[in-house]
Amino acid sequence: MPPKKKTSFPKQDIRVLLLEGISASAVEAFRAAGYTQIEAHPKALPEDKLKERIAQAHILGIRSRTQLTAEVLAEARRLIAVGCFCIGTNQVDLDAAELAGIPVFNAPYSNTRSVAELVVAQAVMLMRGIPEKNAKCHRGIWDKSAAGSHEVRGKTLGIIGYGHIGTQVGVLAEALGMRVIFHDIQTKLALGNAQPAAGLDDLLACADVVTLHVPETPATQWMIDSEKLGLMKPGAHLINASRGSVVVIDALVAALGAGHLAGAAVDVFPVEPEANGPGFESRLRGFDNVLLTPHVGGSTLEAQDNIGTEVAAKLIRYSDNGSTLSAVNFPEVALPEHAGSRRFLHIHRNVPGMLSQVNEVFGRHALNIDGQFLRTHPKVGYVVIDVAADEAQAAALREELAAIPGTLRARVLY
Ligand SMILES: NC(=O)c1ccc[n+]([C@@H]2O[C@H](COP(=O)([O-])OP(=O)(O)OC[C@H]3O[C@@H](n4cnc5c(N)ncnc54)[C@H](O)[C@@H]3O)[C@@H](O)[C@H]2O)c1
Numbered sequence: 330m331p332p333k334k335k336t337s338f339p340k341q342d343i344r345v346l347l348l349e350g351i352s353a354s355a356v357e358a359f360r361a362a363g364y365t366q367i368e369a370h371p372k373a374l375p376e377d378k379l380k381e382r383i384a385q386a387h388i389l390g391i392r393s394r395t396q397l398t399a400e401v402l403a404e405a406r407r408l409i410a411v412g413c414f415c416i417g418t419n420q421v422d423l424d425a426a427e428l429a430g431i432p433v434f435n436a437p438y439s440n441t442r443s444v445a446e447l448v449v450a451q452a453v454m455l456m457r458g459i460p461e462k463n464a465k466c467h468r469g470i471w472d473k474s475a476a477g478s479h480e481v482r483g484k485t486l487g488i489i490g491y492g493h494i495g496t497q498v499g500v501l502a503e504a505l506g507m508r509v510i511f512h513d514i515q516t517k518l519a520l521g522n523a524q525p526a527a528g529l530d531d532l533l534a535c536a537d538v539v540t541l542h543v544p545e546t547p548a549t550q551w552m553i554d555s556e557k558l559g560l561m562k563p564g565a566h567l568i569n570a571s572r573g574s575v576v577v578i579d580a581l582v583a584a585l586g587a588g589h590l591a592g593a594a595v596d597v598f599p600v601e602p603e604a605n606g607p608g609f610e611s612r613l614r615g616f617d618n619v620l621l622t623p624h625v626g627g628s629t630l631e632a633q634d635n636i637g638t639e640v641a642a643k644l645i646r647y648s649d650n651g652s653t654l655s656a657v658n659f660p661e662v663a664l665p666e667h668a669g670s671r672r673f674l675h676i677h678r679n680v681p682g683m684l685s686q687v688n689e690v691f692g693r694h695a696l697n698i699d700g701q702f703l704r705t706h707p708k709v710g711y712v713v714i715d716v717a718a719d720e721a722q723a724a725a726l727r728e729e730l731a732a733i734p735g736t737l738r739a740r741v742l743y
């Protein structure tokens with residue numbers, strides 16, 4: 330049998346657009362998989378440019394800066410998948426993407442160790458008063474004093490959000506002799522000697538250092554406000570390397586200004602600059618006892634390299650094979666290889682009778698189905714059908730599938 334050609338998506342026609350300085354390892358992965366149209370930008374694009382570019386892209390890679398709103402996604406007529414080359418996916422309207430038939434992938438683990446290492450280092454720096462001492466030395470002031478400077482050993486670290494990062498922070502902190510308590514909305518296996526706190530307020534009242542590791546959700550938005558900061562121990566420290574929307578900055582400024590908190594380390598901000606260079610504004614600027622970093626918790630070469638490979642592999646697998654395993658917004662289907670068959674992907678609104686209409690299309694062509702895989706979410710269904718169709722049949726079948734009312738995306742692989 331002659332080798333089957335791809336009918337609707339030859340790889341050389343697939344345009345991959347990577348924004349925000351995604352690691353070169355992603356470009357290498359796409360190239361190694363046979364993709365040739367790969368464009369990588371070091372920055373995020375302004376919204377008007379993004380709308381223009383997303384209309385042409387088949388695969389889009391972003392980090393935390395690019396906002397994929399419903400309005401932007403409405404322009405994404407050709408887009409088959411989005412890769413968030415990071416953990417957070419709050420920058421994407423996941424429901425709108427799903428309803429447009431676009432699976433979104435991320436890298437849930439690859440930068441977690443980098444964040445955990447930074448946070449533990451920040452806890453040590455804050456407890457020693459190093460941010461002020463560093464600032465004073467830069468101004469030529471010698472302040473050799475132990476006042477306000479403490480070992481972390483024996484002190485209490487309170488972790489809010491005991492997930493992939495929070496648990497690693499706890500393990501590393503215990504290795505330094507800290508007592509670890511945590512608060513999470515889910516029941517979590519406590520690692521080492523960590524203990525769940527009786528609740529958020531209890532954690533805030535007990536911890537010498539509080540560190541935030543929650544995702545951005547409606548419940549975590551502005552979760553640390555003046556009331557919660559007021560519950561923290563006088564002289565305690567706050568670390569936020571989660572999302573800028575979790576802490577009310579004006580409230581933190583007030584708590585620091587009043588001397589209620591001894592210091593803070595903040596890596597994420599409610600508004601972050603679009604690109605590197607001047608333009609970072611924050612009321613926290615100018616506090617010697619505050620460590621400010623430009624959202625670099627996960628920015629190590631090791632993490633970025635791994636993320637590039639991991640997310641590119643997920644996008645390539647979906648593009649080549651249709652697997653949506655680990656998509657964050659989409660019915661998950663883990664698919665075998667499909668040598669010897671053509672593979673049709675049909676993404677549709679999850680309404681009664683859809684599967685029978687899909688099967689009727691194949692029935693009309695008197696084609697036997699080699700394999701069928703279906704998963705649904707409340708609003709969206711994803712069915713994959715393997716059939717031994719020739720190229721002309723495949724093109725006709727794809728058109729007929731695309732014409733079924735309620736179809737969101739219809740593709741044929743090879
Ligand atoms: N600064 C950075 O560069 C950087 C890097 C990576 C991740 N992050 C941020 O860190 C967040 C956490 O990452 P992760 O890998 O640990 O995620 P994760 O999903 O493994 O853990 C998050 C934990 O928070 C808990 N949680 C959710 N809502 C909560 C609430 N209201 N109160 C208490 N707990 C709650 C969840 O149950 C979960 O256990 C990410 O969502 C991302 O926004 C930042």
Ligand SMILES: O=C(O)CC[C@@H](O)C(=O)O
Pocket residue numbers: 392393394414415416417418440627
């Ligand atoms: O790389 C980024 O832009 C985001 C890093 C981090 O916040 C994440 O969500 O993984």
